Amino acid sequence: MRGRVILGVILAAMVVVSACITAEEKRPVEVHVARNSTSVEFTLKVDGDSMTYILPGDRGNFSEYPEGFLLYAFEPMKGRSLYLFTDRTGRKLWERTFENITRVVGYSNGSLILAEEPLERSEETRVYVIRLPSGKEREYPIRERAFHVSNALTVGGKAYVAGASLFSGDAVVYVLDEDTSRRVFIDSMGDRLVGARLIMDSDGRKLAVAYSLDSWSGEYQGGICVFGLSGMDVKARFDLPPGVLREIKVDGNQLTVKTDGETRTYILN
Incomplete structure:
Protein backbone atom coordinates (compact mmCIF):
# COMPACT_ATOMS: atom_id res chain seq x y z
CA MET A 1 0.00 0.00 0.00
CA ARG A 2 1.61 3.27 -1.05
CA GLY A 3 0.76 6.94 -0.64
CA ARG A 4 -2.44 8.09 0.89
CA VAL A 5 -4.94 5.51 2.04
CA ILE A 6 -8.40 6.89 1.51
CA LEU A 7 -11.19 4.55 2.58
CA GLY A 8 -13.90 7.17 2.96
CA VAL A 9 -16.00 8.22 0.03
CA ILE A 10 -14.58 11.38 -1.58
CA LEU A 11 -17.18 12.91 -3.82
CA ALA A 12 -16.78 12.52 -7.58
CA ALA A 13 -16.59 15.73 -9.60
CA MET A 14 -19.88 17.01 -10.92
CA VAL A 15 -20.83 20.24 -12.65
CA VAL A 16 -23.82 21.45 -10.64
CA VAL A 17 -25.76 19.95 -7.75
CA SER A 18 -28.92 21.56 -6.44
CA ALA A 19 -30.95 20.74 -3.36
CA CYS A 20 -33.94 22.25 -1.70
CA ILE A 21 -34.11 21.72 2.06
CA THR A 22 -36.65 23.11 4.48
CA ALA A 23 -34.56 24.94 7.08
CA GLU A 24 -37.61 25.80 9.15
CA GLU A 25 -41.31 26.05 8.42
CA LYS A 26 -42.06 28.62 5.68
CA ARG A 27 -38.32 29.34 5.28
CA PRO A 28 -37.04 27.09 2.49
CA VAL A 29 -33.29 27.15 1.89
CA GLU A 30 -32.06 26.37 -1.60
CA VAL A 31 -28.42 25.31 -1.89
CA HIS A 32 -26.62 25.17 -5.23
CA VAL A 33 -23.13 23.72 -5.63
CA ALA A 34 -21.02 24.41 -8.74
CA ARG A 35 -17.57 22.90 -9.21
CA ASN A 36 -14.67 23.55 -11.54
CA SER A 37 -11.03 22.47 -11.57
CA THR A 38 -9.89 25.04 -8.97
CA SER A 39 -12.84 25.94 -6.72
CA VAL A 40 -16.26 24.99 -5.42
CA GLU A 41 -18.96 27.68 -5.36
CA PHE A 42 -21.89 27.46 -2.94
CA THR A 43 -24.98 29.64 -3.35
CA LEU A 44 -27.55 29.69 -0.53
CA LYS A 45 -30.93 31.28 -1.23
CA VAL A 46 -33.21 32.18 1.69
CA ASP A 47 -36.40 34.25 1.39
CA GLY A 48 -35.23 35.76 -1.88
CA ASP A 49 -31.79 36.68 -0.55
CA SER A 50 -28.70 35.02 -1.99
CA MET A 51 -25.29 34.39 -0.41
CA THR A 52 -22.31 32.92 -2.25
CA TYR A 53 -19.22 31.30 -0.76
CA ILE A 54 -16.23 30.05 -2.76
CA LEU A 55 -13.80 27.47 -1.38
CA PRO A 56 -10.62 26.40 -3.20
CA GLY A 57 -10.64 22.78 -4.31
CA ASP A 58 -11.90 20.55 -7.08
CA ARG A 59 -14.17 18.36 -4.94
CA GLY A 60 -16.79 19.37 -2.43
CA ASN A 61 -20.39 19.42 -1.31
CA PHE A 62 -22.54 20.39 1.67
CA SER A 63 -24.30 18.69 4.58
CA GLU A 64 -27.31 19.83 6.58
CA TYR A 65 -27.44 19.69 10.39
CA PRO A 66 -30.05 20.98 12.85
CA GLU A 67 -27.80 23.98 13.56
CA GLY A 68 -27.09 24.94 9.94
CA PHE A 69 -25.15 24.00 6.82
CA LEU A 70 -21.61 22.67 6.49
CA LEU A 71 -19.91 23.56 3.20
CA TYR A 72 -16.67 21.78 2.38
CA ALA A 73 -14.06 21.35 -0.34
CA PHE A 74 -10.94 19.24 -0.84
CA GLU A 75 -7.65 19.91 -2.62
CA PRO A 76 -6.27 16.35 -2.91
CA MET A 77 -3.07 17.36 -4.69
CA LYS A 78 -2.20 19.74 -1.84
CA GLY A 79 -3.64 17.48 0.85
CA ARG A 80 -5.88 20.28 2.11
CA SER A 81 -9.48 20.39 3.38
CA LEU A 82 -11.65 23.47 3.89
CA TYR A 83 -14.86 23.73 5.90
CA LEU A 84 -17.31 26.61 6.31
CA PHE A 85 -20.38 26.56 8.55
CA THR A 86 -23.43 28.80 8.18
CA ASP A 87 -26.56 29.24 10.25
CA ARG A 88 -30.03 28.60 8.85
CA THR A 89 -30.13 32.02 7.21
CA GLY A 90 -26.90 31.34 5.31
CA ARG A 91 -24.76 33.62 7.50
CA LYS A 92 -21.19 32.38 7.97
CA LEU A 93 -20.41 31.41 11.56
CA TRP A 94 -16.94 29.91 11.24
CA GLU A 95 -14.39 28.54 8.80
CA ARG A 96 -11.57 25.98 9.13
CA THR A 97 -8.63 24.93 6.95
CA PHE A 98 -6.86 21.63 7.59
CA GLU A 99 -3.47 20.95 5.98
Missing part, protein backbone atom coordinates in the same frame (compact mmCIF):
# COMPACT_ATOMS: atom_id res chain seq x y z
CA ASN A 100 -4.44 17.34 5.30
CA ILE A 101 -7.43 15.43 3.97
CA THR A 102 -9.87 15.62 6.87
CA ARG A 103 -13.41 14.30 6.69
CA VAL A 104 -16.55 14.21 8.83
CA VAL A 105 -16.79 10.87 10.65
CA GLY A 106 -19.76 11.59 12.91
CA TYR A 107 -22.34 13.99 14.32
CA SER A 108 -24.28 13.60 17.54
CA ASN A 109 -25.66 15.73 20.36
CA GLY A 110 -24.62 19.00 18.73
CA SER A 111 -21.02 17.94 18.08
CA LEU A 112 -19.40 17.46 14.69
CA ILE A 113 -16.46 15.04 14.62
CA LEU A 114 -13.78 15.13 11.94
CA ALA A 115 -10.67 12.98 11.45
CA GLU A 116 -7.59 12.97 9.25
CA GLU A 117 -7.18 10.37 6.55
CA PRO A 118 -4.07 8.35 7.40
CA LEU A 119 -0.96 7.81 5.35
CA GLU A 120 0.64 4.38 5.28
CA ARG A 121 3.42 5.56 7.59
CA SER A 122 1.37 7.98 9.71
CA GLU A 123 2.20 7.60 13.39
CA GLU A 124 -0.62 9.90 14.48
CA THR A 125 -4.18 10.65 13.39
CA ARG A 126 -5.82 13.86 14.59
CA VAL A 127 -9.47 13.98 15.59
CA TYR A 128 -11.41 17.25 15.94
CA VAL A 129 -14.60 17.64 17.96
CA ILE A 130 -16.40 20.87 17.00
CA ARG A 131 -19.46 22.17 18.81
CA LEU A 132 -22.26 23.49 16.64
CA PRO A 133 -23.08 26.22 15.99
CA SER A 134 -20.33 27.98 18.00
CA GLY A 135 -17.35 26.30 16.32
CA LYS A 136 -15.61 25.67 19.64
CA GLU A 137 -13.02 23.02 18.88
CA ARG A 138 -11.13 20.36 20.80
CA GLU A 139 -8.30 18.44 19.12
CA TYR A 140 -7.17 14.93 20.04
CA PRO A 141 -4.12 13.06 18.70
CA ILE A 142 -4.51 9.30 18.29
CA ARG A 143 -0.99 7.91 18.36
CA GLU A 144 -1.36 4.71 16.40
CA ARG A 145 0.19 3.88 13.06
CA ALA A 146 -1.97 4.32 9.96
CA PHE A 147 -5.13 4.64 12.07
CA HIS A 148 -8.29 4.97 9.99
CA VAL A 149 -11.27 6.50 11.81
CA SER A 150 -14.49 4.96 10.55
CA ASN A 151 -17.18 6.37 12.85
CA ALA A 152 -17.57 8.59 15.91
CA LEU A 153 -20.23 9.84 18.31
CA THR A 154 -20.50 11.80 21.55
CA VAL A 155 -22.26 10.64 24.71
CA GLY A 156 -22.21 12.37 28.09
CA GLY A 157 -19.52 14.84 27.07
CA LYS A 158 -17.15 12.13 25.82
CA ALA A 159 -16.24 11.31 22.22
CA TYR A 160 -16.17 7.67 21.14
CA VAL A 161 -14.04 7.11 18.05
CA ALA A 162 -14.10 3.74 16.27
CA GLY A 163 -11.43 2.75 13.80
CA ALA A 164 -8.65 0.38 12.87
CA SER A 165 -4.90 0.45 12.36
CA LEU A 166 -4.28 -0.40 8.73
CA PHE A 167 -0.78 -1.47 9.79
CA SER A 168 -1.48 -3.82 12.73
CA GLY A 169 -5.04 -4.86 11.87
CA ASP A 170 -6.35 -3.86 15.32
CA ALA A 171 -9.94 -2.57 15.55
CA VAL A 172 -10.46 -0.33 18.58
CA VAL A 173 -12.59 2.38 20.16
CA TYR A 174 -10.89 5.45 21.59
CA VAL A 175 -12.72 7.18 24.43
CA LEU A 176 -11.77 10.88 24.43
CA ASP A 177 -12.58 13.00 27.47
CA GLU A 178 -11.11 16.47 28.00
CA ASP A 179 -7.36 15.82 28.03
CA THR A 180 -7.50 12.04 28.45
CA SER A 181 -7.63 9.21 25.93
CA ARG A 182 -8.44 5.54 26.50
CA ARG A 183 -7.88 2.75 23.97
CA VAL A 184 -10.46 -0.08 24.08
CA PHE A 185 -9.66 -3.19 22.03
CA ILE A 186 -12.38 -4.80 19.88
CA ASP A 187 -10.70 -7.36 17.60
CA SER A 188 -7.69 -7.83 15.32
CA MET A 189 -6.83 -9.39 11.97
CA GLY A 190 -3.18 -9.59 13.00
CA ASP A 191 -2.30 -8.41 9.50
CA ARG A 192 -2.29 -5.24 7.44
CA LEU A 193 -5.70 -4.11 6.25
CA VAL A 194 -6.95 -2.97 2.88
CA GLY A 195 -10.43 -2.22 4.21
CA ALA A 196 -12.06 -1.45 7.55
CA ARG A 197 -15.59 -0.39 8.40
CA LEU A 198 -16.94 0.18 11.90
CA ILE A 199 -20.29 1.68 12.89
CA MET A 200 -21.61 2.47 16.36
CA ASP A 201 -24.69 3.36 18.37
CA SER A 202 -25.39 4.06 22.02
CA ASP A 203 -28.50 4.29 24.15
CA GLY A 204 -26.63 6.10 26.94
CA ARG A 205 -25.93 2.89 28.85
CA LYS A 206 -24.39 0.65 26.23
CA LEU A 207 -22.17 1.16 23.20
CA ALA A 208 -22.62 -1.27 20.29
CA VAL A 209 -19.99 -1.59 17.56
CA ALA A 210 -20.33 -3.59 14.34
CA TYR A 211 -17.14 -4.07 12.35
CA SER A 212 -15.76 -5.67 9.20
CA LEU A 213 -12.04 -6.00 8.43
CA ASP A 214 -10.34 -7.06 5.18
CA SER A 215 -6.66 -8.01 5.18
CA TRP A 216 -3.95 -7.84 2.53
CA SER A 217 -3.94 -11.62 2.34
CA GLY A 218 -7.62 -11.72 1.39
CA GLU A 219 -8.95 -12.77 4.78
CA TYR A 220 -12.13 -11.29 6.26
CA GLN A 221 -13.19 -10.84 9.86
CA GLY A 222 -16.33 -9.22 11.25
CA GLY A 223 -18.56 -9.15 14.28
CA ILE A 224 -20.55 -7.15 16.80
CA CYS A 225 -19.28 -6.09 20.22
CA VAL A 226 -21.46 -4.53 22.93
CA PHE A 227 -19.81 -2.57 25.75
CA GLY A 228 -21.16 -1.22 29.02
CA LEU A 229 -20.70 2.51 28.61
CA SER A 230 -19.60 3.29 32.16
CA GLY A 231 -16.55 1.02 32.23
CA MET A 232 -16.33 -0.05 28.57
CA ASP A 233 -16.40 -3.71 29.63
CA VAL A 234 -17.57 -6.25 27.05
CA LYS A 235 -21.19 -7.31 27.66
CA ALA A 236 -21.85 -9.39 24.54
CA ARG A 237 -20.46 -10.50 21.19
CA PHE A 238 -22.38 -11.64 18.11
CA ASP A 239 -21.72 -12.79 14.58
CA LEU A 240 -22.31 -10.26 11.84
CA PRO A 241 -25.10 -10.77 9.28
CA PRO A 242 -23.82 -11.29 5.71
CA GLY A 243 -23.49 -8.22 3.52
CA VAL A 244 -22.13 -4.68 3.69
CA LEU A 245 -22.71 -2.90 7.01
CA ARG A 246 -25.42 -0.25 6.84
CA GLU A 247 -26.81 0.51 10.29
CA ILE A 248 -26.70 -0.48 13.95
CA LYS A 249 -29.22 0.45 16.63
CA VAL A 250 -29.23 -0.37 20.34
CA ASP A 251 -32.29 0.34 22.47
CA GLY A 252 -32.54 -1.18 25.93
CA ASN A 253 -32.21 -4.94 25.63
CA GLN A 254 -32.64 -4.98 21.85
CA LEU A 255 -29.91 -4.63 19.23
CA THR A 256 -30.64 -4.37 15.50
CA VAL A 257 -28.02 -4.59 12.76
CA LYS A 258 -28.72 -3.96 9.08
CA THR A 259 -26.58 -4.95 6.13
CA ASP A 260 -27.41 -4.74 2.45
CA GLY A 261 -28.38 -8.41 2.65
CA GLU A 262 -30.19 -8.84 5.95
CA THR A 263 -31.64 -7.18 9.06
CA ARG A 264 -31.02 -9.09 12.27
CA THR A 265 -32.22 -8.43 15.83
CA TYR A 266 -30.41 -9.62 18.96
CA ILE A 267 -31.62 -9.71 22.56
CA LEU A 268 -29.24 -8.37 25.20
CA ASN A 269 -29.25 -9.64 28.78
